[in-house]
Amino acid sequence: MTPSRLLGVGAFLLGVFVLVPLLIVLTGRWDFYYTLTSVALLSVGAAGVWLTFYIGRINIGQGAYALVGGYVSAILVTQAGFSFWATLPMAGLFSAAVSVAIGLPILRLRGVYFAMVTLVLTEVARLTALALPVTNGAKGITSIPLPGELSIFGLTVIPDFASLGNPKLAFYLMAAVLMVLTYLVLWRIVNSRLGHLCRSLQQNEELSASIGVNTAMLRVLAYAISSFFGGLAGAMFVAISQSIYPSSFVVTDSVNFMLYCFLGGLGYVFGPMLGTLLLYFGWDLLSVAREYQLLIYSGAMIALMLVLPNGVLSLLEKKGGGK
Amino acid sequence: MEQILANGLYLGAQYALIALGLTLIFSLMNVLNFAHGQMYVFGGFVTYTLVAQLGLPFIVGLIASAVVLAVMGALIEKFLFRPVIRRSKRDESTMLLAAGIAFFLDAVILLLFGEKQRGVPKIVGGVFNWDMRLIMPYDRILIGFLAISLIVGFILFMQYSRTGRAMRALAQDRVAAQLMGVDVDRYSMIGFALGAMLAGLVGGLLVTITGINLGMGGPTSVKAFMMIMIGGAGVISGAIAGGFILGMMESIGLTLLAAYGDVTYLVIFASLMVFLAIRPQGLMGKPWG
Amino acid sequence: MSEPILQIRGVTKRYGGLTANKDISFDVRPGEILSVIGPNGAGKSTLFKQIAGFVTPTSGEVLFKGSRISGIAPHKVARLGVVRTFQETTIFRSMTVRENVIVSHHLRSKASLWGFFLGSAQARSDEADFARSADDIIDFLGLQAIRNELASNLPQGHLRALGMAIGLATHPQVILLDEPFAGMNHDETMRMVGLVRRLRDERGVTVLLVEHDMPAVMKISDRIVCINFGEKIAEGSPAEIQANPRVIEAYLGSEDAAIGM
Numbered sequence: 001m002t003p004s005r006l007l008g009v010g011a012f013l014l015g016v017f018v019l020v021p022l023l024i025v026l027t028g029r030w031d032f033y034y035t036l037t038s039v040a041l042l043s044v045g046a047a048g049v050w051l052t053f054y055i056g057r058i059n060i061g062q063g064a065y066a067l068v069g070g071y072v073s074a075i076l077v078t079q080a081g082f083s084f085w086a087t088l089p090m091a092g093l094f095s096a097a098v099s100v101a102i103g104l105p106i107l108r109l110r111g112v113y114f115a116m117v118t119l120v121l122t123e124v125a126r127l128t129a130l131a132l133p134v135t136n137g138a139k140g141i142t143s144i145p146l147p148g149e150l151s152i153f154g155l156t157v158i159p160d161f162a163s164l165g166n167p168k169l170a171f172y173l174m175a176a177v178l179m180v181l182t183y184l185v186l187w188r189i190v191n192s193r194l195g196h197l198c199r200s201l202q203q204n205e206e207l208s209a210s211i212g213v214n215t216a217m218l219r220v221l222a223y224a225i226s227s228f229f230g231g232l233a234g235a236m237f238v239a240i241s242q243s244i245y246p247s248s249f250v251v252t253d254s255v256n257f258m259l260y261c262f263l264g265g266l267g268y269v270f271g272p273m274l275g276t277l278l279l280y281f282g283w284d285l286l287s288v289a290r291e292y293q294l295l296i297y298s299g300a301m302i303a304l305m306l307v308l309p310n311g312v313l314s315l316l317e318k319k320g321g322g323k
Numbered sequence: 324m325e326q327i328l329a330n331g332l333y334l335g336a337q338y339a340l341i342a343l344g345l346t347l348i349f350s351l352m353n354v355l356n357f358a359h360g361q362m363y364v365f366g367g368f369v370t371y372t373l374v375a376q377l378g379l380p381f382i383v384g385l386i387a388s389a390v391v392l393a394v395m396g397a398l399i400e401k402f403l404f405r406p407v408i409r410r411s412k413r414d415e416s417t418m419l420l421a422a423g424i425a426f427f428l429d430a431v432i433l434l435l436f437g438e439k440q441r442g443v444p445k446i447v448g449g450v451f452n453w454d455m456r457l458i459m460p461y462d463r464i465l466i467g468f469l470a471i472s473l474i475v476g477f478i479l480f481m482q483y484s485r486t487g488r489a490m491r492a493l494a495q496d497r498v499a500a501q502l503m504g505v506d507v508d509r510y511s512m513i514g515f516a517l518g519a520m521l522a523g524l525v526g527g528l529l530v531t532i533t534g535i536n537l538g539m540g541g542p543t544s545v546k547a548f549m550m551i552m553i554g555g556a557g558v559i560s561g562a563i564a565g566g567f568i569l570g571m572m573e574s575i576g577l578t579l580l581a582a583y584g585d586v587t588y589l590v591i592f593a594s595l596m597v598f599l600a601i602r603p604q605g606l607m608g609k610p611w612g
Numbered sequence: 613m614s615e616p617i618l619q620i621r622g623v624t625k626r627y628g629g630l631t632a633n634k635d636i637s638f639d640v641r642p643g644e645i646l647s648v649i650g651p652n653g654a655g656k657s658t659l660f661k662q663i664a665g666f667v668t669p670t671s672g673e674v675l676f677k678g679s680r681i682s683g684i685a686p687h688k689v690a691r692l693g694v695v696r697t698f699q700e701t702t703i704f705r706s707m708t709v710r711e712n713v714i715v716s717h718h719l720r721s722k723a724s725l726w727g728f729f730l731g732s733a734q735a736r737s738d739e740a741d742f743a744r745s746a747d748d749i750i751d752f753l754g755l756q757a758i759r760n761e762l763a764s765n766l767p768q769g770h771l772r773a774l775g776m777a778i779g780l781a782t783h784p785q786v787i788l789l790d791e792p793f794a795g796m797n798h799d800e801t802m803r804m805v806g807l808v809r810r811l812r813d814e815r816g817v818t819v820l821l822v823e824h825d826m827p828a829v830m831k832i833s834d835r836i837v838c839i840n841f842g843e844k845i846a847e848g849s850p851a852e853i854q855a856n857p858r859v860i861e862a863y864l865g866s867e868d869a870a871i872g873m
Contacts, residue, residue, distance in 0.1 A: 058415055105600030112355050112556060115418070116548040117599060120592055123545055127589040193728040193735065196715045203704040210664065210697075211782050212690040212719035221725070251541050255357070255422050262419040291434060298426035302403065305420045309411035 016176050021169060033168040035284045037240065039277050040175035041233045044182045046260040046272035048229030051186065053266050054195070055222045056202035057107065061118030062230045063254035064125035065095040069231025070238040070248060074141040075134060084147035085158070088235050095231025096224040103223040107216070122254040129246035140245035147239050171240050178236065179273070182229055187269050189225070198222060263304065265311025274312060325457045327574050333463055335570025336470035337525055341543065342550035342562035343477060344521030350494035350557035351514040354404060357421040359522050360543030361428035366392050366523025367535030368436045375443040381531065384443075388527035389520045396519025399424060400512045425540065432537055442534030466528050473524060474563060481559060490514050494557065549595060555608020564606055615678075617642040617818050618663070618694070618786055622672035623682070625658055632658040634842045635672070640786070645812055645819045647833040649826070649853075651862060655842040656822045660788055663820070664696035665689035676786070691719055693785035697775045697792075705764040709774055712763055713749055716781035717742040742781075749780050752814075753807065769800050776807070780815070787811070789821040793828045801825060805832045830854065838862065 024032050045062050052059035069091035076082040076090065106117050129135045146161035158174075161167050189195050197218055200208040209215050238244045256279070264275030282300070286293045308314060341363060348356045356362075369391050370384035407420050449461045481487035489510050492500040501507050526535065550569050554561025569591070576587030599605075616639035625633040632655045640646050648656050661667040663674050665686040674682035681689050686696075704712050720742070721728075723735035750759055753773045758766065763774060772792060779787050792808065793801045805828055811817050823829050829836065830850045838846040838853060840862040846853055853859055 053415075058418065102596070105596065109599065109603050112349070112353075113552065113599070113603060115355065116552050116556075117596070120545060120549060120552075120595065123542075124589065124592045124596075127586070127592070131586050131589055188729060188731075192731065193715075193718075193721065193723075193739065194725055196711070197718060199707065200704050200715050203706060206666070206686075207704065207778070209666075209686040210690050210695060211716040211778060212687050212695075214685075214687045216685075251545060255425075259419055259422055262416065266415075292430075294426060294430035295434065298423050298430055301423040302420065302427060305407055305416070305423060306403070309407050309416045 013180070016180070017173070021172070030168060033172045035281060037168075037172045037175045038237075039280045040172070040179040041236050042257070042260065042280055043273045043276040044175075044179055044236075045230050045233035046257050046264075046276050047182050047186050048226030049257045050261045050266070050269075050272040051189070051198075051222050051226045051229075053261055054190065054202060055198045055219055056110075056205070057219070057223075058111070058115035058258070059118050059223075059226065060115050060254045060258050061121035062226070062257040063122040063249035063251065064118075065099060065227040065230030066234030066237070066253070067122075067125045067129060067244075067246075067249040068098055069095045069234030070244045071129060071135055071141070071234075072231070073235035074144050074238050074244045077144055078141055079134075083150070084145075084235075084239055085150045088232065091235035092228040092231040095234070096228040099224050099227030100220055103220045104216075107219045107223060119251060119254065122249070122251050126246045126250060135246070138246060140243060140248075142243040144238060144242045144244075146242065175236060178232065182232075183270065183273060190269050259301070263301070263312060265313035267311070268313040268316075271311060271313050278312065325453075327578050328571075329457055329459055331571035331574035332567070333459075333467040333570070334573055335567035336467050336474065337529060337566075338546065338550055338570045339474055339563045339566025340470055340477075340521055340525045341547045342554070342566045343474065343559065344518035345547045346551045346554075346557055346559065346562040347490075347514055347521075348518040349551070350559075351490060352400075352404065352408070352417075352511055354408075354417045354421060355548075356518065357418070357544060358399075358425040358428055358540075359518075359547050360540035360545075361425050361432065362392055362395070362519050362522035363526040363543050364432055364535055364537065364540045365395070365428060366526025367530040367539075368432060368441065368526070369523065370527035370530050371441045371443055371535060372436070375441070381443070381446045385524065385527040388523040392523025392526075393516040393520040397512050397516040399519070400515035404515070405508065405511070425544070429537065429540060432540075436537075438537045440534050440536040441530070443531050446531050463532060466532060470525070470528060473521075477521070478559070486510070486513060549591075552595065552599065552605055555605030558605075558607045561605055561607035614642055616640060617677060618820070619675040619678075620659075620663070620672075621675065623659065623662055623669045623674065624671045625655075625662060625667065626670045631842050633662070633669075633839075636839065636842075636844045637672075638837050638844065638847055640818060640820055642818055643812060643816065644834040645808065645821070645832055647829045647836045648820070648822050648839065649824075649829055649836055650839040652824075654839050656839060657790070659839070660696060660790060660820075660822055663689075664694065664788055666696075690782060690784075693783075694788070695779050695782045695784035695786070696788040697779035697790060703763045703771060703774055703778065706762065708760050708762055709755060709766070709770075709777075710746055710750065710759050712774060713746040713777050713781050714742050716778040717745060719782045746781065749777050752780075752810075753777050768795060772796070772804070773807070776811075780811070780817075784817060786818045786820060789819060789823075791823055792821060793823055793825040796825075801828050804828075808832055 020036060024030065045066055048065075049059045049062045072091040072094045073084065073087040076087040077084055102121065106114065109117060130137055135141070146167065147158070148162075149156060149160040150158040161170055164170050190198075197208070197213055200211070200213060201215055201218060205215055234249065237248070260275035260279055261272045262275065263279060264271030264273065279301070283293070283297055286297050289296050304312070341359070345356055345359045348354055366388040369388040370381075373379045373384035373387050374381055403420060403424065404417060407416060411417070445462050447461045447465055451457070451459045451461055451464060481491060489500070489505045490513070492503065492505055493507060493510050493514070497507065529535070546569065550565035551562055552565070553568055554563070554565030572591050573587060576590060580587050580590060618640035620636055620638050623633055623636045624631070636659060648659065650656050658667065662669050662682055665681065665684055665688065668683040672682070673680050676692055676694055681692060681694060704715065707715065721735075721738045723732055723738050727735040750756060753776060755770065755773055755777065758770055763771070766774065776789070776792070779789075789808070793804055796804060808819055808821070809832065812819055833850055835848065836850055836853045837844060838856070838859045845858045845862060846856045848856070
């Protein structure tokens with residue numbers, strides 16, 4: 001790692017874990033914790049969507065996997081008495097397993113076809129949650145207990161959330177840690193051989209197969225990792241809101257995940273994080289506009305698209321290219 | 324049985340009209356119009372405003388819906404899609420734009436018409452009853468009939484008019500059409516306007532029966548996507564087939580599966596997945612590669 | 613005579629009512645350059661796709677060193693050592709030349725995907741090997757000057773060479789070249805002919821190619837197979853093919869009567 005990159009990462013971590021809480025204490029805007037926690041978790045889901053873009057597939061189905069992950073965690077905690085911390089990886093893995101079963105047939109589809117199927121998938125997830133007995137239909141699952149204590153060999157790693165004086169801060173820190181880990185994994189994938197193979201897939205699937213890449217396997221793998229992130233994000237959301245309904249993640253959420261990636265820029269690992277921050281935080285700030293909130297928000301989005309059709313981070317490129 | 328078929332036919336005609344507009348836009352510009360459902364809702368509200376609030380005849384409302392949406396479609400193509408398509412590096416950028424427009428239209432609808440469910444009074448009263456085997460209100464029959472005539476009109480237009488032929492050439496091969504002297508910009512705009520107009524017309528037709536509300540946009544888009552997936556994206560015959568198939572499945576499902584609760588759409592979705600795994604290009608679509 | 617490295621045994625491919633290949637059989641010997649010729653639409657590309665595993669024959673089979681490779685996935689065929697290169701447009705467009713060649717070494721990596729992710733010692737030594745080998749190939753093909761160019765910015769001739777570099781990176785035993793001389797002028801063609809020869813002589817690769825450019829085919833091939841309307845009509849040395857009345861008829865009867873030498 002070059003010193004400048006190390007410095008950048010250090011500054012980023014300092015900002016997320018020290019400056020943000022400090023600013024919130026100073027300004028007294030405690031509500032920002034909830035917003036920023038959401039940003040962190042949504043950007044975890046968006047990271048997954050971005051990875052599917054990286055293999056050349058437009059994924060508008062992340063909401064489905066977030067819903068699956070959320071329900072897995074909720075059901076295990078309320079009905080099987082699991083600790084939330086144990087259900088978190090299980091939610092991710094279950095979502096990944098589901099995505100493998102679904103991905104095997106549908107990943108053969110390309111372009112708009114794949115996009116449409118994934119969009120439909122979100123509706124499927126919602127309707128399944130409505131129909132199954134274990135998910136409790138439209139009433140959903142409510143009063144889910146807060147995450148308990150996590151200890152290793154008697155040593156408390158994470159204290160019981162119910163005993164904390166400031167669970168908002170705790171949730172924020174937890175979400176931020178998850179986000180940092182997710183992007184670490186994503187960055188590592190993209191900058192390892194795995195990422196090069198994904199790029200080869202994005203650019204030319206046939207050629208990729210002729211140089212010996214098992215394209216079908218790689219596609220499913222990328223999609224499974226993507227859905228793992230989706231499941232994690234979903235489970236965390238459920239822990240925070242302490243409830244889940246079939247409508248907790250709907251088509252609009254899936255579309256939003258995709259928008260975060262687009263807006264940040266598809267060519268940049270940290271694009272989805274920036275896109276999520278801009279769109280979600282922007283949306284939140286716009287709540288002062290009341291009934292004009294959606295109008296201003298979508299108007300700004302359209303305007304941004306007209307000015308920067310290749311994402312916000314493409315600004316960097318122009319500077320570098322000197323054109 | 325007759326009842327199920329009649330309901331399916333009636334639903335299918337509405338659906339096919341929506342799918343036609345979506346597939347037209349897709350085939351001409353390779354744009355997946357996320358805002359299609361919102362355009363449908365907008366069309367419904369225009370008719371509602373003119374008929375229920377201003378007391379004008381239904382046909383005036385319907386024509387107004389068509390005109391308003393056609394103008395809206397033309398403007399959206401000219402000032403939004405055209406510049407973005409020209410400058411973006413990837414086709415997918417238009418999806419962000421389309422989704423942005425969908426949100427924007429939702430916002431406009433909310434401000435102009437509010438979030439309440441709206442409807443207009445029945446345009447014709449009475450119920451057609453054939454020996455209790457087939458029961459259908461006359462207004463549904465009328466609307467179904469209007470929808471089918473519009474579909475026929477659209478096919479004739481695409482087949483025989485100069486504009487229709489130019490658009491078909493454009494859909495088949497953009498570059499070749501350009502070489503043949505087809506004004507691509509102009510026909511893209513006309514195509515988008517026409518697609519939006521169809522969505523608006525269905526909105527105007529259905530407001531008389533099911534009413535209209537703000538939340539209907541998204542689900543309508545999802546249904547329209549399903550129809551063109553069934554039939555094959557960008558193919559006119561596919562859109563019509565997809566519309567009628569979905570209408571029929573919904574009608575059959577609602578009757579047969581009612582005992583198991585609200586699972587019709589779940590079953591439809593699941594069968595669609597299986598179908599696409601076997602035939603990814605849809606019924607009438609061209610296979611790739 | 614040595615054992616054939618590739619055997620095509622009665623390969624037939626039908627698309628609906630259309631027969632693209634009908635009962636085609638021939639052998640490819642190790643270390644030879646064999647060309648498949650025939651008028652446009654004769655079924656040459658379909659044959660190639662079946663050998664490389666992109667299309668499954670309706671009947672018949674393709675054997676590589678005695679074991680069947682037809683009908684199995686392309687990446688597995690490539691792993692066995694039979695690699696198809698494409699016409700010039702088929703490269704990884706937004707990678708540099710060197711990245712294109714490095715990524716194409718995938719077949720030879722010993723580290724697992726998990727190893728890539730964690731950056732294991734094996735993965736790192738793989739990467740170093742690949743970079744070295746990629747530079748070798750780039751030197752071999754004379755592409756040093758454009759090493760770090762983005763592939764989408766390259767002119768035609770270089771793209772063709774890059775396609776070949778991608779093929780070479782997989783260390784094939786048999787390479788299938790799809791129209792390597794198409795769209796080239798005389799000088800470029802002669803340079804490419806030299807290159808294909810060196811591929812065989814210096815790297816020991818068996819070459820199977822499909823081509824339209826008759827003078828180049830005659831110059832480069834050890835043997836030629838001619839197909840017309842999906843059927844093999846002749847097989848033999850360039851001299852034998854030139855003298856074969858059925859071949860002459862096939863070419864005179866079609867539009868590209870370019871058998872002139």
